[in-house]
Structure formats: C-alpha cells, structure tokens
Amino acid sequence: MKKIKLILLFVLVTTLANAQITTSDKAELQQEETSGSDQLAKQLLNPIASLISVPFQANTDFGIGAADGTRFTLNVQPVIPLSISEDWNLIARVILPIISQSDVFGDSGNQTGLGDAVVSAFFSPKAPTSGGLIWGAGPVLLVPTSTDNLLGSGKFGVGPTAVALKQVGQLTIGALVNHIWSVAGASDRADVNSTFVQPFIAKNFKGGYSLALNTELTQSWDYNSTSGNIHLIGAKVIKMGKQPAQIAVGPRVPYGNGNTADWGFRAQFVLMFPKG
Numbered sequence: 001m002k003k004i005k006l007i008l009l010f011v012l013v014t015t016l017a018n019a020q021i022t023t024s025d026k027a028e029l030q031q032e033e034t035s036g037s038d039q040l041a042k043q044l045l046n047p048i049a050s051l052i053s054v055p056f057q058a059n060t061d062f063g064i065g066a067a068d069g070t071r072f073t074l075n076v077q078p079v080i081p082l083s084i085s086e087d088w089n090l091i092a093r094v095i096l097p098i099i100s101q102s103d104v105f106g107d108s109g110n111q112t113g114l115g116d117a118v119v120s121a122f123f124s125p126k127a128p129t130s131g132g133l134i135w136g137a138g139p140v141l142l143v144p145t146s147t148d149n150l151l152g153s154g155k156f157g158v159g160p161t162a163v164a165l166k167q168v169g170q171l172t173i174g175a176l177v178n179h180i181w182s183v184a185g186a187s188d189r190a191d192v193n194s195t196f197v198q199p200f201i202a203k204n205f206k207g208g209y210s211l212a213l214n215t216e217l218t219q220s221w222d223y224n225s226t227s228g229n230i231h232l233i234g235a236k237v238i239k240m241g242k243q244p245a246q247i248a249v250g251p252r253v254p255y256g257n258g259n260t261a262d263w264g265f266r267a268q269f270v271l272m273f274p275k276g
Contacts, residue, residue, distance in 0.1 A: 037208030037237040040244055040272055044235075045172040045202045045210060047163050048091045048124045048136040050081045052273040059252060063262025069103035071261070073115070083126075091122040091136060099151050104259065113147030120161050120178065137162040140178045142192060144185055155185035157192045170204040195219045208237030208246075220258070227258030231266055246270040 043049040057075040064071060075097050082090045097115035104111075124136030140161035146152020157180040165174025175198060182192035195218070202212035212235070217228035235248035252264035 037239075037244075038204060038206060040274065041208045041210045041235065041237045041246070042167065042170075042172070042204050043274075044237075044246055044270060044272070045200075045204070045212065046134060046165060046167065047079070047093070047176055048081075048089070048122050048134065050089060050126070050275070052078075052080055053270055054078045054273075055268055055270040057266065057268045059264060059266050061252065061254070061261035061264035064101075064104050065106060065259050067103035067106050067108075069101065069105075069108075071099065071101040071104055074098040084123075087126055089124050089126055089136075090138075091124055093120045093122070094118070096145065101151075105150060108150060111148045111150045113151055114145050116152035117143040117145045118178075118180075119143060122161070122163060132166050132168065133164060134166065134174075135162070135164040140180060142180045142182070149189075153182070153185070153192050154189035155182035155192050157182045165200075172202045172204075173200070175199040191222060193220065193222045195221070210235045217256070218258075225256075225258040227254070227256040227260050229254050229264070233266060233268070235268070237272075244272045244274065246272065 040051070043051045044053065055075070055077040057077060059073045059075070061071045063069075075095050077093065077095050080092045082092065084090045095118045097117075098113075099115045100110075100112040102110045119141040121138040122136030123138045124134070128134045138161060140159050142153065142155065142157030144152055144154055144156055146154065159178060159180040161176070161178035163174065163176040165172060177195070177197050179195045180192055197217045197219075198214055200212060200214035202210055204210045212233045213231070214233075215228055215230045217226065219226050230253040231250055233248050233250035235246055237244060237246050239245070246269070248266075248268040248270070250266055252261075252266050254260040254262070254264065
C-alpha cells in the first residue's frame with residue numbers, strides 16, 4: 001500500500017511539473033509573439049522600413065461633387081526594400097489604384113478599372129542619424145496606367161520624393177512629400193503640376209496595436225485646387241497560421257476646394273514578409 005501511495009505521489013508531482021513547464025513554455029511563446037507583433041506594428045509605421053509588405057488599402061468616399069457621386073478605390077501598394085551597399089537601402093514602392101466610381105464628375109455615369117500608378121524609389125541609410133532621424137529620398141514617377149479617361153490623368157510624370165521620421169519609444173512622427181510634373185502623354189489632357197504632402201503621427205500599444213493620425217493633401221498648382229483627407233486609423237497585427245498580417249480601419253474626413261467627398265472611410269489589410 002505504501003508503494004502504491006509513493007507511485008501515485010510520483011505521478012502527481014511529475015504531472016504538475018510537466019503542466020508547469022507547459023504553462024511556462026506557452027507564456028514564453030505568447031510573450032515572444034506579442035513582442036514580434038509589437039515590432040512589426042512599429043515597422044509598418046515607417047514607410048522605408050527594411051520590411052517587405054503588401055498593403056491592400058480600400059478607400060470609400062460618398063457625396064462627391066454636385067451629383068453626390070461615390071468612389072471606391074483599392075490601392076495595391078507593395079513595398080520592397082533592397083540592400084544596395086553596406087550602408088544604404090533602396091526602397092521601391094508602388095501604388096496601383098483599382099477604382100469603381102459613379103457620377104464623380106457630375107452626371108458622368110459609372111467607370112471601373114485601373115487608375116494611374118505612382119512608383120517611388122527611396123535611397124535610405126540603413127542606420128538612423130546620430131539624432132535618431134530616419135530618412136530617404138529619390139525619384140517618383142506617375143505612370144498612365146488608367147483604363148478610362150475619368151480614372152486618370154493620361155500623362156507621364158516625374159519628380160522628387162522624400163520621407164523623414166523619428167521613432168521615440170512607441171511614438172512615430174514624420175512626413176512624406178513628393179512633387180510631380182507631367183512630361184509626356186496625351187496632348188488633349190490637362191498638365192500635371194502637383195504636390196503631395198502626408199504628415200503623420202502614430203502610437204504603438206502592446207499586443208501589436210497602433211493608432212495613427214495623418215492627412216494626405218494634394219495641391220494642384222496650375223488650377224489652384226486643394227484636396228485632402230484626414231485619417232484616424234486603428235490597426236492590429238495578426239497571424240494567419242505562420243503568416244503575419246495587419247488589419248486597420250478608420251474614418252476619412254475630406255477637406256479642400258477640389259472635387260472632394262462629404263465623408264468616407266478606410267480599411268486596410270497588409271501582408272508582411274519579415275526577414276528570417
């Protein structure tokens with residue numbers, strides 16, 4: 001009987017020990033996953049981070065123009081960093097819009113197809129400056145990929161682009177800017193001479209969460225037209241099996257004297273491919 005008690009005691013102690021180890025391993029694994037999610041969320045707030053990502057950004061706008069038009073724009077925005085030397089990266093970024101709109105230019109009917117692509121290349125130091133500034137600069141191209149005259153400019157454009165930001169703790173603040181002049185394209189279409197400015201500020205939270213505030217403003221100098229949107233976007237890093245991703249959503253508040261909407265919202269899904 002004594003032997004049986006000893007055996008039962010041994011089994012109980014072993015079971016409890018294994019359970020404690022399993023619980024400890026799970027807690028450690030969860031902590032590692034949370035830490036990894038936090039790091040990915042922080043990298044996504046940096047437009048020139050050394051992280052391959054493919055955002056699918058959906059913007060829906062209502063009440064556009066005199067005919068109360070609507071527009072849905074899905075921006076496919078792959079970002080690919082390339083190491084070009086020991087100290088420098090080249091970050092290639094493409095924005096290809098897929099658009100479906102109705103009565104955006106008065107009683108103009110429905111159009112669905114591609115808009116013009118914007119292709120940027122940022123040459124960026126791998127290490128921040130001594131003051132912690134992260135920056136990149138290079139050329140930007142406007143490529144006339146639109147499948148309908150009402151979905152794009154019909155012009156090929158070039159210009160400079162730059163981005164600068166600083167990340168202090170869980171806070172990110174910075175701005176992206178570009179200017180595009182049209183240099184070729186359909187002669188019967190309006191020239192392009194526009195500046196795009198996107199200042200942003202964001203805060204990371206534990207668990208892969210983030211909250212970002214930005215404005216995206218476009219100034220057309222030839223036509224004295226200003227149009228923009230303010231966004232307040234909440235985001236969360238998730239995992240689909242082993243694939244890290246991010247989901248995000250928030251309102252769009254339009255402003256300016258251009259052909260702006262009354263209101264809208266943004267939803268985004270990002271696939272991430274971290275190194276290693």
